[in-house]
Amino acid sequence: MDGLMQPRPLTIAHILERAERLYAHKEVVTAGEGRLTYAEVARQTRRLATALDTLGVPAGARVATFASNHRRHLELYLAVPATKRVLHSINIRLPAEHLEYIVGHAEDDVVFVDRALLPRIWPSAGRLRRVRHWVVLPDDSGVPIPADPRVLDYDELVSGAAPATGSFEETFTLTDEQLASGLCYTSGTTGPPKGVLYSHRSTVLHGLGTLAAGFIGLCESDVVLPIVPMFHANAWGLPYGAMLAGASLVLPGPSADPDHLLRLMAAERVTVAGAVPTVWTGLAPRLRDHDLGATRFLLGGGSAVPPALSEAYRAAIGVPITHSWGMTEISPVGAIGGTRTQHRDAAEADRVAVRAAQGQPLPLVNVRIADVETGRELPRDGTAVGELQVAGPWVAGGYFRVDAGSSFTADGWLRTGDLATIDADGYLRLVDRMKDLIKSGGEWISSVELEGAIASHPDVVEAAVIARPDPRWMERPVAYVVLREGSAATADELLAHITPMVAKWWLPDEVVLVPGLPKTGTGKISKTALRDSAAASGRDRAELVQPEAKL
Structure with missing residues (x-):
């Protein structure tokens, strides 16, 4: 028996009409244009x-x-x-x-x-x-x-x-x-x-997902700044979500200069902003120079947010960078991090660990992990590591004019290529991209965990770890590190810093100090370029990893 409800389609025309009728007075501010x-x-x-x-x-x-x-x-x-x-x-x-x-x-x-x-x-x-x-x-x-x-x-x-x-x-x-x-x-x-x-349908539902309380929770009183570019995956759904909620929008224009962004956040009393970790890293040294008292939620995505970076924001302005996880194929937001009521009485170290996770899936999004070899679903115990798979109404079921059947399971779930754990509360914790894991002497090393350990050093701005071929161990980790301006830290000091944090055999064979890391067009660190650098023989690696233009 069918229900007797109106079959009204979900359309972007409704988003526009709702904003026009209910929130006509709300503003869209473009930096430099009014x-x-x-x-x-x-x-x-x-x-x-x-x-x-x-x-x-x-x-x-x-x-x-x-x-x-x-x-x-x-x-x-x-x-x-x-x-x-x-x-x-x-x-x-x-x-x-x-x-x-x-x-x-x-x-x-x-x-x-x-x-x-x-x-x-x-x-x-x-x-x-x-x-x-x-x-x-x-x-x-x-x-x-x-x-x-x-x-x-x-x-x-x-x-x-x-x-x-x-x-x-x-x-x-x-x-x-x-x-x-x-x-x-x-x-x-x-x-x-x-x-x-x-x-x-997928776009409207994803936009509604950004309104979900306890996650991003966009609402009418918000002022939303999508620093994440509008050319990438609907700017994480923030423009559509803001209009659905009746929130004001602030658009930064082409500049990603840290002072420009911070001045804009302060002047417009921005409450919610989203950007990739490299952008948040650039803003971090100047946080205390601006009044960001209106800020309630900072969203990080595209790659793992180093816990040290998130905690630096919490110390400076009282608001950590909240982890998210997603992909272009997921419109792109699939999970949002942060603590919940069950963590109120937890020790601070445990709360920091929770904030370092990628978080829980948004309503309507289903996730699971599966054994890479057998495809068997693995338990949600926070320990088992498997390929993260996802299904939901804003998750791709195929690609435009491309046969990519291997990207999906027999029952239609998207294979993400991420290795993760899921705990009893449904929190995702990414272990690594399958292609970024380092296999050394038959054992796996997580580049994400190594990067997080290195990034916890106070003088580290960015870190990336990749595998370099090794005749004895098959692969060994190499770390590329950007230090804060004026820092005198050495590679040996960085190795000493992380030695208590990781297994001895995880320690990188080499730490390369560089002025910047190469970026993809969406601001992520390009590990492909770093692998090419590591494989190049007889050349100055520092010259090979000069930074590209940032967002």
Whole structure:
């Protein structure tokens, strides 16, 4: 027997309409550009919806964005999927070959690009013949705009369009909530990038997940700052979640300068912010120079947050960095860390250990661990280590135009490639990526645990541990470490610091002090580049690991 409830589809048009009707007075602030209310953003979005029709963009077409975090990008977040097109957000730090591959693979019809970013993508335009229009999002960069009939100005395009009228949900009627809404490609570290195709249903449910109390818990009184880029996995769902909750949004623009971000957090009284650990590391030395008294929740993700970094924030501003776990394939948030009521009376050392875990899965997300060899589900005892597998309504069930059956189990769970434990309370603790484990003399060494131990030294800014081939032991760990400016710490001092924390045979064979670590386009440490460095013979490793541009 079916229930007698209305089968109303879950759509991004509802997110926009809710913000327009209930929270019209709330603001979207873009650093350097000023502020608009949600009502004004909605009016701009209505005009953009008409402009997409004027450009002849068909339903289901992929509309690419190559942009930083600002209100025009937010308008695209809303108008493109609400009008039955697919928002394809592109990583602005991709190398040209990956950029051209994914634009071609997605068959993008239109590309919206920040003026400042034109030099990164326009040289590829001649090889991207499927793209019919290039729409430039204005900024004060002064970058020359190509004299090409395909190139249009965003503000002229939008201001010249009549606004779509009526209810968004009625005007852009969408009866199938499984219709694609967004497309984001994985980093492609182990092969060509793979496209994850989100649906309206998955995006709305994921947005509601960010409102879940006891996790991120976005609410109407929040001021939300997504430092995490909008080009990556819907900026962790924070823009959509903020609009659902009625929270104000603060968008930092293209700059990730620590002082810029801290000034913005203080001036706008930001309550919730999300960023990768490398960004939080850059802000840490300056925390006490700014009034961050409004802050209630800082979210870290993309890679493990060193416990020492999280505790440094707790000591400085009273708010630790809360761990999260997720993937592009999980929209991307799957689990959120932090303590719960059962930890209130625990010893402080135990509470620190809990905060160091990746946390509990969000409502509607299911997780399990399985034996790597047999696939048998392992117990939730906090000790057994297995491959982390995940299922849920905002978890990918396949990849766009790619057969990747090995990425899923026979019963449809996503195989994450992470090794983890799950305890009786459901807390995930990542042991390592399967590809990052170090096998030395037949025994496993966790690079994550070693990195955490090294990062606990007060002079360490960043640390990464990778495996180097060894003729006797098969693999041995090598640590790359960035020290704080002015530090006189030595490799021997770092080894002495971690000796009491790990088994003796875990100690790295070499500690390489470097000025910076290479980063992927989303701000994670690139262990692929470090492995290449470790394997290069007769070359100065310090020269090989110069830092790339950060978020």
